Amino acid sequence: MNKARLEWVMSGLNHYTLTTGEDLFLQTVSEDFDKNQALTVRQEERLENLYKEKSKLTPNKKSNQLPISESPPKKTRPRMSYRKVF
Numbered sequence: 662m663n664k665a666r667l668e669w670v671m672s673g674l675n676h677y678t679l680t681t682g683e684d685l686f687l688q689t690v691s692e693d694f695d696k697n698q699a700l701t702v703r704q705e706e707r708l709e710n711l712y713k714e715k716s717k718l719t720p721n722k723k724s725n726q727l728p729i730s731e732s733p734p735k736k737t738r739p740r741m742s743y744r745k746v747f
Contacts, residue, residue: 662705667694670712677715686711 671687679687690704700708 662694662700662708664694664698667691667700667708670708673712674715677718679715683711 667690671691674687686707690700690708693704694700
């Protein structure tokens, strides 16, 4: 796994609420990669599986995007005025 791929996976996982074990694993992976410039095969597999598992869920953390529940205002029809014509 190269650095760009690792950063992409890590940024994707930042959108989800992680357990303490998962968070600790991500910190360890990041430190190991910085130290050795590589990950073990087991670390890569676990990281990819964690990403796949979390990507099936909806993101929990706030992002720069609008919330899903916030939708654009509904369109209203103009009122017709009824005037008597004499």
